[in-house]
Amino acid sequence: MRVISGTAGRLQLEAPKSMARPSTDRLREALFSILGNRTESARALDLFAGSGALGIEALSRGANQATFVDQDRAAIAALKINLKRTRLESKAQIANQDVYAFLKRTPVEAAYDLVFADPPYKKNPNDDDHAIILLESSLASTLASDGLLILETGDNDPPLHSEQWTHVDSRHYGRSHLHFFTPAD
Numbered sequence: 001m002r003v004i005s006g007t008a009g010r011l012q013l014e015a016p017k018s019m020a021r022p023s024t025d026r027l028r029e030a031l032f033s034i035l036g037n038r039t040e041s042a043r044a045l046d047l048f049a050g051s052g053a054l055g056i057e058a059l060s061r062g063a064n065q066a067t068f069v070d071q072d073r074a075a076i077a078a079l080k081i082n083l084k085r086t087r088l089e090s091k092a093q094i095a096n097q098d099v100y101a102f103l104k105r106t107p108v109e110a111a112y113d114l115v116f117a118d119p120p121y122k123k124n125p126n127d128d129d130h131a132i133i134l135l136e137s138s139l140a141s142t143l144a145s146d147g148l149l150i151l152e153t154g155d156n157d158p159p160l161h162s163e164q165w166t167h168v169d170s171r172h173y174g175r176s177h178l179h180f181f182t183p184a185d
Contacts, residue, residue: 001053004029006060008086015051016074023118023152027173028057031150034171034180035114038148039063042113045142047099047134052079052092054116054150059088063114069095069102103138111144121154131179135162140183149181 001013004025023031031054032039040062046055047069055066066088068079076096083089095102099119117139119130131153143149149165155175160167165181 001025001051003057003060003086004032006062008056008060008088011086013051013053013082014078016072016078023053027176028053030173031178032057032061038114043111045112045115047115047117048119049079050075052082054118056082056086056088058114059091060086065091067093067095069097069099071096071098100137103142106142110142112142113144113147115139115143115149117149118152131160135160135165140164143183147183151179151181153177153179
């Protein structure tokens, strides 16, 4: 796994052993091609950050600031190594806590331009569906009015609907789906 482009382009990233499935280079390359120059000067939020690959890619491509949220200690350790390796620590904030607890405490004026969310996929019928939980959380209130949520889900996840969000687009890459949302008016 590596940074695709920008100031840290081609640098290798550590992935914690506890990480089930990091976003592939192909998926990240496609995502950032879709985003184009939206990353420039953006404030990004990387939820369920893992190695931090999505937020680090945004920083490498010109985002001003990124906040990384993950409760797994191994993920936070890998993230810190990756930020140091890419020399992007000064633009990063790390929250070692549960994503939903973080969102409850995040002020409305946070106004993130881009939110990347790569929650655990629902593998069994009794598993929590983190994609739906996120869409029903207070996440929409943390986005700028023209902000964008990029939500990664698995192959078997159902279509996503929420009154707080407007679905803009979906793309399929292997076993992953990228869903793009803006806050509903």
